[in-house]
Amino acid sequence: MLLDRADQAISSTDLQKNTKALLDRIASGEQDRYVVIRDNRPAAVLMPTERYEAIMNELEDLRVEALARDRLATLENATSISHADMLAYFGKPD
Structure with missing residues (x-):
């Protein structure tokens, strides 16, 4: 929702005339x-x-969470490698 209160709406003319005061209130x-x-x-x-x-x-x-969910949904167990197997493959202890 753009407006919760009436005092949040300003005209472009008011913005032009009162830029400093409006920015000060925001800051x-x-x-x-x-x-x-x-x-x-x-x-x-x-x-x-x-x-x-x-x-x-x-x-x-x-966005990242949605991408991860999409990738998990299409993950094929036959083509995936476990973390332990990956560590073993690269010669690092568990």
């Missing part, structure tokens, strides 16, 4: 995000960089 934690409205539609989300990075990291983790 201080007073505001968690703004949804910029342009032509009566959401156009962008303004949020702290730490939150954006956390979202991107979580998205990457979910």
